[in-house]
Amino acid sequence: MLQLANTLDKVNLGVAYVVRWLALAMMLVQFTIVVGRYAFGLxxxxxxxxxxxxxxxxxxxxxGYTLLVDKHVRVDVFYAKVSAAAQRRIDIFGHLFLLMPSMIALIYWSWPSVRNSxxxxxxxxSVGGIEAVFLLKSLIPVFAVLVILQSLALLIRLLAVKVP
Incomplete structure (x- = not known):
């Protein structure tokens, strides 16, 4: 089962490796927009x-990668003050009853809009904009699937660990 979790991790690692370059591309395009507008009136x-x-x-x-590296937003009012076993139970509950159902609901409710798009x-x-809103809307279910896959990988690891 841990091999499955590692494989699921690799999906989000691979996606993150590719999309991380968008941060640089965004900066360069935004710089080009500003220079074009203020220096050349374009x-x-x-x-x-x-x-x-x-x-x-x-x-x-x-x-999904953010979830993998544990850099997501965590409301740890109680989490930080409890034992490792209690943290494990909270994580299992969160994955099974909060995160995964939310992502499944997101796929279910967004799918008609994505399909219609x-x-x-x-x-x-906007007029003169990119003619691909259907691609933008497709990110919603893809996001949910990637988060579900990572949640499943984390859940496998949580259930595999024996805590006294």
Whole structure:
């Protein structure tokens, strides 16, 4: 089972390895937009939207990796003050009854919008923008699947550890 958890980790590690470059690309594109606008009086709605697309892609696809490296937001009012065994029980409960059901609900409720967007190849957000809103909306279920996979990997490890 731990081999399955390691394989699931590799999915999010691979995705993070690819999308991390979007942070650099976003910075360079945003710099180009600012220089173009203020130095040359040029403006491009599509270029501005590309920053939005890159930011959304980076945020949504790196969420599973963030969970993997334990850098997600944790409300640890009680968590930090309890024993390792209690932390393990809290984590198991959180994965099984909070995180996974939330992600499944997100897939369920977002899927009709994603499907409809693909059916019409939904166009740009703004006039002159990128004609690929259907790709942007597709990030929602992909995000949920990546988080579910990482949650499953963490859950396997939690259940494999024997705590006295």
């Amino acid at each position: 403006n491009s709605i599509a270029l501005q939207e590309s920053v939005l697309y890159m930011h959304a892609t980076l945020f949504m696809l790196a969420a 693909w059916a019409i190849f939904e166009g740009p957000i």
